[in-house]
Amino acid sequence: MARGGIQVTKAETIRGSCRCGAVQWHLKRMPESATVCNCTACHRYGALWAYDFEGDGIQVLGPTRTYTQGRWVEFHFCSVCGCVAYWRGLKDSENGRRPMGVNLRMADLDSVAQIPIVRHNGLTATEDLPQDGRCVTDYWF
Numbered sequence: 001m002a003r004g005g006i007q008v009t010k011a012e013t014i015r016g017s018c019r020c021g022a023v024q025w026h027l028k029r030m031p032e033s034a035t036v037c038n039c040t041a042c043h044r045y046g047a048l049w050a051y052d053f054e055g056d057g058i059q060v061l062g063p064t065r066t067y068t069q070g071r072w073v074e075f076h077f078c079s080v081c082g083c084v085a086y087w088r089g090l091k092d093s094e095n096g097r098r099p100m101g102v103n104l105r106m107a108d109l110d111s112v113a114q115i116p117i118v119r120h121n122g123l124t125a126t127e128d129l130p131q132d133g134r135c136v137t138d139y140w141f
Contacts, residue, residue: 013026013027013028013029014026014027014030014031014050014104014107014112015027015107016085016102016103016104016105016106016107017106018062018078018080018081018083018085019078019081019083020078020080020081022062022063022078022079022080022081023060023061023062023063023064023076023078023079023080023083023085024060024061024062025058025059025060025061025085025086025102025106026058026059026060027050027052027057027058027102028052028056028057028058028059029052029057030115031050031051031052031115032115032116033050033116033117034048034049034050034104034112034115034116034117034118034136035048035049035050035051035101035117035118035119035120036048036049036117036118036119036120036139037049037120037122038119038120038121038122038123039120039122039123040123041069041075042122043123045075045084045103046105047084047103047104047105048104048105048112048117048136048139049087049101049102049103049104050101050102050104050112050115051099051100051101052099052100053093053097053098053099053100054088054097054098054099054100055097055098056097058086058100058102060076060085060086060100060102062078062085063078063079063080064076064077064078064079064085065077065078065079071090072089072090072091073087073088073089073090074087074088074090075087076088083103083106084103085102085103085106086101086102086103087100087101088100104136105140109136109137109140112136113135113137113140114135114136114137115135115136116131116133116134116135117131117132117134117135117136117138117139118131119131119132
């Protein structure tokens, strides 16, 4: 499918792992977008998030340590190399599923390069900013 003149390919799955390989995630579907957030946590982590639900679209494995932020999310880090791998909601959503986000920076660039970016203002509000045509590859430096 073409998006802004860029050819977007549909992969069946995307896989990611931390630097040492102890923590891995598997995203069953190609996400429609990836989110870059400017909240105090995401800004520091430098993550690019893709979302789905635990046990549905996202599978994770490997030992992690967690940091709980507020009453809604816990961030999971590799307990060996320290990479931020994913976040997990502390409560089920209205549909009874647990939301999660995986850090696309743990995937190979070729598998995620053309995913469009959504910029989320989580610092001063909780809103998405207008899309500007950038994709994951534009943030990969």
